[in-house]
Amino acid sequence: MNYIDENELAEVLDLVGKRSNARIRTTLPARISSFDKDTQTATVVLAVQSYRWDVDLEEPVAYQPEPIARCPVYFPTGGGYTLRFPLEKGDDCLVLVAERSIDEWAATGEATNIPRDLRRFDLSDAIVLPGLHPTARAVADFDDDKLRLGKEDASGMVEIDDNGDVVVTGSSSVKLGSSSASQAVLKGDAWMSEFLTAFNAHTHPDPSSGTTGTPSTPLTEATNFPNSKSTKVKTE
Numbered sequence: 001m002n003y004i005d006e007n008e009l010a011e012v013l014d015l016v017g018k019r020s021n022a023r024i025r026t027t028l029p030a031r032i033s034s035f036d037k038d039t040q041t042a043t044v045v046l047a048v049q050s051y052r053w054d055v056d057l058e059e060p061v062a063y064q065p066e067p068i069a070r071c072p073v074y075f076p077t078g079g080g081y082t083l084r085f086p087l088e089k090g091d092d093c094l095v096l097v098a099e100r101s102i103d104e105w106a107a108t109g110e111a112t113n114i115p116r117d118l119r120r121f122d123l124s125d126a127i128v129l130p131g132l133h134p135t136a137r138a139v140a141d142f143d144d145d146k147l148r149l150g151k152e153d154a155s156g157m158v159e160i161d162d163n164g165d166v167v168v169t170g171s172s173s174v175k176l177g178s179s180s181a182s183q184a185v186l187k188g189d190a191w192m193s194e195f196l197t198a199f200n201a202h203t204h205p206d207p208s209s210g211t212t213g214t215p216s217t218p219l220t221e222a223t224n225f226p227n228s229k230s231t232k233v234k235t236e
Ligand SMILES: [Fe+2]
Pocket: 202, 203, 204
């Protein structure tokens, strides 16, 4: 009868474990190399290399895995609402590797799917979560006391602060209704002041001779326009 040496068995089991773990992919940071807005899928390149055993060198050697194509990209969506934003080459992201083939899920959109391939934890089943930044590329101008939705360079933003104030900023304009809005919004305080000054100083030609005096009862904001200025919407 052959007995297996316990130490040899432990070594074999250790090797088997390492080999099978090496095939399991879970999650890694990556970078977008291209994005298809119609399918919301991306091709990404892992930002952390893998190791494989080099039989000649008898040591692990780092290598760059191939780009991963057609990865579904996660955009927060629910209840009939969706957050949409473009992705660009070079954007940082996180790759999550699904435990089974997601091809059928991606293609059918059905609630339940039978994977045709038995592969597990395979890079071809990667899902992309945009927005994971390495510390060295952290977002600048980051506030910890308000929600800010907008351009990374802060040139256009919707902000909601601790007071519940909603602040909309744009580097050149803020438009209401549509991107082609072109009518200027009156600045309530300035307009009221300028209108009252002009109105209360105006005169008419006097039918008998010269000009009339200014209005005998000047208009005031409190008397004549008490409800015309918004208390909730303010502009610069
Ligand atoms: Fe008049």
